[in-house]
Amino acid sequence: MSNRRNSAPMYLQLARQLQDRIDSGSLPPSSRLPSEPELSAEFGVNRLTVRQAVAELDRAGSVEIRRGIGTFVRKPVVRAVIRVDPDSAQVRIGSLPVPLAIQGMRRAEELVVESAIAPDGLLDQRVAGQLEHAAADLSRFETLVWLEDQPWCVNSYWLPTGRLPAGFGPVGEPIDMAAAITEAFGFELESDWRAFSAVAADIADAERLDLATGSPLLVREGVNCTPDGETVMYVRRRIKGENASFVLDYRGRFDPARKI
Amino acid sequence: MSNRRNSAPMYLQLARQLQDRIDSGSLPPSSRLPSEPELSAEFGVNRLTVRQAVAELDRAGSVEIRRGIGTFVRKPVVRAVIRVDPDSAQVRIGSLPVPLAIQGMRRAEELVVESAIAPDGLLDQRVAGQLEHAAADLSRFETLVWLEDQPWCVNSYWLPTGRLPAGFGPVGEPIDMAAAITEAFGFELESDWRAFSAVAADIADAERLDLATGSPLLVREGVNCTPDGETVMYVRRRIKGENASFVLDYRGRFDPARKI
DNA sequence: CAGTGGTCTAGACCACTAA
């Protein structure tokens, strides 16, 4: 270990050294890293410095820390692939048995965890602008989608309260949001636009998804409209980042089995 | 501050309390948080515990830490919006003056930072499978795109060495990759498929993009092919997560000015 | 220069897991 003084901090040097061992295969997937006291002795640094290094690898997704057991090299992630028809964007992630069944996923469930009839947050105000409604006329529903007994994504839906039946989206109960919305309107909503971005999990989302604060989330947000073109719904999904890919398949040749 | 014993750790309680102050406007955007020693005194905890709390807010993107100055509440992020034509996916981010100029961005530059004629990494092997080439026949180019004097995204391109002119993509020099590739092939490549996902920045990417390890990156990867349908290029872009959105605009009504 | 955040140490106690 280089001796400080005008060089990178020790915890970073240590992190890079461990990452090298992983990349070179000297620490293969699923293998256990030396324990913190062992690394501390091996490199002659304090245990807290070791922890800082390991935390880097953890945040980079290189290792998985299991309390009381040890720290292990992560196996390559298997992603669920969600196809999007480039023309109509007809795909549902909330209530998604179809596209996910293809990937061998089962037992999807969407659960309403929160609802607000007249939401008044900062985000609510901006959504109201998008939908050309007063925020007071909107309802917001927060749902949590479980897949294979793991929390999978958090969704926020904004809809005009007046167009929903009383008691829509009871908190604490499972729901098929896509079906419930179609039923409420009497027809299927269409895509106006969709946007993809990546954000860091805030403290609240991290807790719901059982992730560390700051973990990467894939955000898919967008507006839906009626066949007449009236914009009536804003959706914002936050999906565990490394667990999902959205695929635009222009030639019908994308092969998930060969996916990287 | 709750007294430990069967409750959330103190640093998390502190983090949530500070986040509440931010959400409620009691700590408005651009305002400075109390210094670490001040918070340490106010809450009666060690400075390291304060640091752990502030690190949570940092990872969540709520605050920005400026060394030697203080910690400040972040202003809402302004994202560059990149439109994607749902039919052809004709958009270029590497050499992108057009779509980004719309958003008031200027001075984009793509710089080759690394190239390998016969790459032999794990990722290279898997790309080779996608392109139906032996890895030994491929070249990989790593580029860094600068926007407004900030590193913006890291790109990896895999191309068959045999179809490139000698000296293609000299390291350390700026390049217009899209134009250079079109010139090398003699025609424009088409999109086979595109996938969007979010990952945590690894140590290397984080360094190039001047980010913390684990920061969310938006990944856009995909295969390009010749007009005949021969798959010839694999591209993997990693873009600073919160600085970009990809938009699929199905009705031509997306208004970036009203973007959330 | 004083004040800020960044790194590091030594030592302590805790909660969790496996045997």
Place this chain on the structure above:
DNA sequence: TAGTGGTCTAGACCACTGC
């Protein structure tokens, strides 16, 4: 129970910033 990682303290020195 022994070993793992998680939290916390007290104190030190450093690098960076603005005045």
